[in-house]
Amino acid sequence: MNYVIASTKVWHENLTLQLSDSNEQEFFLINSKDSLNFDCLTKIEPKYIFFPHWSFIIPQEIYQNFECVIFHMTDVPFGRGGSPLQNLIARGIYETKITALKCEAELDAGPVYLKRPLSLYGTAEEIYIRASKIIEEMIAEIVLHEPIPVPQQGGVTCFQRRQPKDSDISELTELEKVFDYIRMLDADGYPNAFLETDYFRLEFQRPALKHGKIVADVIITKKE
Numbered sequence: 755m756n757y758v759i760a761s762t763k764v765w766h767e768n769l770t771l772q773l774s775d776s777n778e779q780e781f782f783l784i785n786s787k788d789s790l791n792f793d794c795l796t797k798i799e800p801k802y803i804f805f806p807h808w809s810f811i812i813p814q815e816i817y818q819n820f821e822c823v824i825f826h827m828t829d830v831p832f833g834r835g836g837s838p839l840q841n842l843i844a845r846g847i848y849e850t851k852i853t854a855l856k857c858e859a860e861l862d863a864g865p866v867y868l869k870r871p872l873s874l875y876g877t878a879e880e881i882y883i884r885a886s887k888i889i890e891e892m893i894a895e896i897v898l899h900e901p902i903p904v905p906q907q908g909g910v911t912c913f914q915r916r917q918p919k920d921s922d923i924s925e926l927t928e929l930e931k932v933f934d935y936i937r938m939l940d941a942d943g944y945p946n947a948f949l950e951t952d953y954f955r956l957e958f959q960r961p962a963l964k965h966g967k968i969v970a971d972v973i974i975t976k977k978e
Contacts, residue, residue, distance in 0.1 A: 757897065758795065758803040760784040764942055765879070765886050766806050777894055795820055802896065805857070806889045807882070812857050822857035823867060823896065825889050828913075830855060831906045834862035836915025839878060843938040848874045852885055854892050856903045863910075865903035867896055877960065878941035918945040923958075933968050936961040946973070953977055 759770050762785055770781040782798055784790050787810045795803070795816065805812070805824045812822060827838040829851040835841075842850055852872050856864035870888050874881055895901075921939055926932050936947040936958045946957040954974055961970040 755897075756780045756782065756798050756800045757893075758782050758784055758798060758800040759893075760790055760803055760805050761807045762786065762809065763807045763882065765883050769806065769886065769890060772890060773893060773897075777897055779897060790816065792816060792819070804889075804893050804896075806886065806893075814859070817857040817859075823893075824855050824857050824862070824864070825885075825892070826853045826855060826862050827872065827885065829853065829869065830862055830866065831908050831910040833911055833913055835913035838913060839874065839881060840916050840920075840938045841913040843874055843934050846934075850874055852888055852892065854896065855906075863906065865905045867901050867903045868892060877937045878939060878944060882941055921945045921947050922949070923947050924949055929966065929968060930963070933961050933963045936968070936970055950977065 757773070757779060759766065759773070759781055761769070767783070767785075770783040773779070773781045782800070784794075790812070792813075792815050800820060803816070803820050803822045805822065808824070816822065826834075827850055828834070828842065830853045833842065850872050851869040853869045854867040855862065856867065858864040870892055872881075872885055872888060876884070921935070923932050923935050926935065939945060939947050940959050940961070946959055948958065949956045953976060955977055957973040957975075959971045959973070961968050
């Protein structure tokens with residue numbers, strides 16, 4: 755039986771090898787938008803296509819012809835939509851669930867295979883790495899048991915995808931909130947929390963909250 759892992763994130767690069775070794779099944783990695791196409795998938799003939807972290811719209815011809823499993827970092831139907839990690843932390847939510855759900859036309863509205871708890875403490879990169887290990891276990895469970903997904907229940911809350919301008923911390927008034935913003939944006943491929951003066955841009959990484967102050971790395975660049 756063949757399976758596909760679709761992700762553009764570096765922390766998922768070894769996921770296919772780990773799953774192939776531990777489950778004695780063939781897993782293929784797709785790590786670009788262009789590679790996720792119908793012809794390629796038809797040749798592989800996957801039982802499932804797993805999306806541990808995918809920022810693009812999945813084409814209709816793919817989710818209608820293959821069983822596509824999305825991993826979303828909220829306890830759906832709460833938190834459907836973009837930037838779940840950042841939207842949760844910005845709301846002061848530090849414990850969540852990773853949901854494995856079936857891809858359908860409506861965003862993050864498909865039926866649920868299973869859910870697992872996830873802590874949102876640490877930097878964004880640390881959280882994503884922690885989530886990757888949990889997702890690996892969830893994929894192995896789905897491959898082994900082939901659970902039938904069940905419809906979501908409860909009130910729907912939708913998140914909006916965050917934009918680079920939302921990383922500006924100049925309007926924040928609480929030190930803990932500044933710390934949360936820096937850490938929730940501290941991962942490869944995300945715009946760091948920043949401040950700007952008339953002449954410079956200051957970007958923050960690797961924060962530590964210590965005795966009423968934040969210690970962090972700062973990248974200072976001259977504005978164009």
